[in-house]
Every structure is written in structure tokens, then in C-alpha cells.
Amino acid sequence: MGIAGKLAVGAVLLCGVGAAAFWILTEPVRLDAAEIAAVESGNPVKGERIFWAGGCTSCHARPKAEGDAKLELVGGVELKTQFGTFVAPNISQDPTDGIGAWSAEDFANAVLKGVSPSGEHFYPAFPYASYARMKSSDVADLYAFMKTLPAVAGKAADHSLSFPFNIRRGLGLWKLLYVSPEPVVALNDSATEAQIAGRYLVEGPGHCGECHTPRDLIGGTRKSRWLAGATAAEGNGIVPNLTSGEGGITWSESEIADYLETGFTPDFDSAGGTMAEVQRNMAKLTKEDRAAIAAYLKAIPPHPNGYPPRQQPAN
Amino acid sequence: MKKLILAVSALALAATAAFADPIADRQALMKANGKAVGSIAPIMKGEKPFDAALVLEALKTLSDDAQKIDVAAMFPKGSETGEKTTVSPKIWEDTAGFQAAVDKFKADTAAAVAAPPTDMDSFKTTFGKVTSNCGTCHETFRIKKS
Missing domain, CATH: 1.10.760 (Cytochrome Bc1 Complex; Chain D, domain 2)
Structure with missing residues (x-):
């Protein structure tokens, strides 16, 4: 094999190692069993306090909603940033358009780890870099409270982001740098x-x-x-x-x-x-x-x- | 002739002075509103007893100031930059929405003066209704810049 061939093989190997490292480092990490056990049964009354403290409605209610309409978490608020436009999704109890089908475990993985039920990273426009510091019991209470909110049909638009921010997997690296419960x-x-x-x-x-x-x-x-x-x-x-x-x-x-x-x-x-x-x-x-x-x-x-x-x- | 020119220039100067500085004008007006709210906020907090005369005076100031807000004169195009203005461009993007917010402030303060609070309970309702205008307008039409 000529020098060029050796170099090519080396490059491919290096790329392979790089890609494998990327794949391992960016793997969405879920809660472990002990952490999940802590979010089993929540208290909806206590959860309301966390709901307001967390400011869920500010992004997930319809734009400009007031009064009880604030509790209809259909999404749609746009956040226009240097990375592109994020659109807050439907987190109402609708089983298909919202999060009505989520278990407490799914919910805790989303809030504390920024990982969706299907195992994808959420974008940190959803402020899990902060929510990662929440107590499991508060997340459980919040889940219980959100179960009492209405189901509202309607999917919000997708995010519209520029490269490389449109590659979700890359967020695994971002999380290693910025997400910690400390x-x-x-x-x-x-x-x-x-x-x-x-x-x-x-x-x-x-x-x-x-x-x-x-x-x-x-x-x-x-x-x-x-x-x-x-x-x-x-x-x-x-x-x-x-x-x-x-x-x-x-x-x-x-x-x-x-x-x-x-x-x-x-x-x-x-x-x-x-x-x-x-x-x-x-x-x-x-x-x-x-x-x-x-x-x-x-x-x-x-x-x-x-x-x-x-x-x-x-x- | 010279006198005429002088007189005309003086008039022109006076006319421009009246609307010379819409930024300063509206900021002075907002400051006066803040002072009026500040004079009765301690009653709201329970730090001072209800005082019908003091409350009416503050509501009158707010209502008078509200009536003075002429969107075209105080928020002319071109006054979105300069000095320390904190206006949002939304005032010009959604002039109808801004006008509606101003009109609501005028109506709420006028209604408060027409039927002023007579006791602590009615004061709480009126105070809440009138001052909710501050936040809702500032939410959309003001940008924090320093």
C-alpha cells in the first residue's frame, strides 16, 4: 500500500474513532432506577406551586392567553434566537398532540434530563439546564398537577434552526458541558x-x-x-x-x-x-x-x- | 421686514419647542405616573390607612396624564431611537394595538375618577384595575435597554 493509501486508511480509522466517540458522548442519558423510583406518586396540589414557579405557561400557553386559557398548554410561542426559531410544543394532556400519553418516568426524563420518550434530546430552549436541579418529588408533584389540566388538540410548528444546531444528537455534547444537578x-x-x-x-x-x-x-x-x-x-x-x-x-x-x-x-x-x-x-x-x-x-x-x-x- | 423675520422665527421656535422633545415629554409623564402610584401604594400594602382624598388626587393625576397621551405627537416616527428611550419598535409595527392600550388606560383612569373608591375594598379593586395597565403596556411596547 502506498503512502497515500495508508493515509487514507488512517483518516478513515480516525474518522471512525471520532464518529464512535461522538456517538457515545452524545447518547441521550435517562434517569437511573433510583431516580425514577422517586417520581412515582405526586401531589397535584403541591404541584401547582411548582407549575407557576417553573413558568410553564409563559411559553406553552397560546400566545397572549389570559385567565384559564393559560392552562391550555397547546404551545405555539416562538422564540427567535441567533440559532434559529424555537417553537414551544403542545404539552397539554392531549394523548397524540400533547403529553397526555407520557408516564411519570417520561415526564421526569424530559424535565430533568432533556430526553424525550422516544430517546431524543430536547433543545435547551426548554430550560432543563435549570430544571436538572429540581427535586424528584417536585417533578412528581408537577406531573400530578399537569394531569389535571385540559387536553387540547393541535400540533405546534417545528423548530426552524440553522446547521449545525439542527442536529439534535449534537446536544449530547452540549449537555455534558452545561447540564448538572449541582x-x-x-x-x-x-x-x-x-x-x-x-x-x-x-x-x-x-x-x-x-x-x-x-x-x-x-x-x-x-x-x-x-x-x-x-x-x-x-x-x-x-x-x-x-x-x-x-x-x-x-x-x-x-x-x-x-x-x-x-x-x-x-x-x-x-x-x-x-x-x-x-x-x-x-x-x-x-x-x-x-x-x-x-x-x-x-x-x-x-x-x-x-x-x-x-x-x-x-x- | 427684519422684525417680521424675527417674529416668524420666534414663532417657529416656540412651535417646535412645544413638540421638540417627545422622548423627554413622555418620560416626564411616565415619571409623574410612577409618583402618583407611589403615593397610594403604601395604602395597598397596608402601611398607611385608606385616605379617600389622597387616592382621588393620585387617580386624577393618572387620568389627566392619560388624557395627555397623544400617540401621534408623543410617539412620532423617528423617536424610536436617541437619548434614553426604551420604546419598542412594536409601537410603530402595531400602532392600532398601542392606541388600544392607551385608550384602555384613558378609560380605566377616567372611570376611576368618576367613581372614586370609598373604602379599602373598592380601593383594592380600582388600584388593581388601573395599575394593570402599566404592566400590560410595558410588556409589549417597552424594551429594557440599560
């Missing part, structure tokens, strides 16, 4: 119960970091600038810095809790943009939950703004 902020031993409870709500179900933390080139949150604010995924706005670093919020704990309850800032400006919807969800939690979120936000490390200073557009 908390982001290491609170010290003297942390209060409220701070720990708030960390769970913010970093887990509340998925605040998905918008309030800047992302890197492949869309992972930069944990070193956690909650430092970010350029908005859509439009040309920004998402505020929640830390006490330069440009961040200077509100007191009770002011943060009040804002989450009433939608008013200490200056009586109101929540706006996508936060208006989030705030209405937060208003459905308990006072203790909102106080816990505030306590955690006052305890996180300070960072300067995670978005560039505003450019004056040319007139």
Missing part, C-alpha cells in the same frame, strides 16, 4: 434557610439564569457571570443584572419581594417585557417563596453587567 452558587455554612430555599427556586424551577445570565457562543450560560444580566435573546433589549455588582440592582430584600408580588419597582416603574409575565407567575407563589428568592439574590456574588454598554444608534 447548584451554581456555593452558599457558605452560615447560609440561612431562606437563602438555600431561594437558591433552589431561582436556579432550579424558576430558571432565572436562563435569561439573566450571559451566554457563550454555543448558548451555554457563563456560570462565572451568574445572573449578571445579558443581552436579550430576542429584540435589541437587555435583561437586567440581578447581582450587586456595577450596574446591578440596589434594591433591599423587601423591595425585591414586593416587586415580585406587585410588579412595581421601588420607583413605581412596572415590570415590562417578558418579565411582566414572570412577575405574574411569581405573584402566585407564597410570601415565603418570594422572600426566599430575595434573600438568595442578596447573597450571590457581585458581577458587573453581563451585557455591553448601550450603543447610541445613529439617527
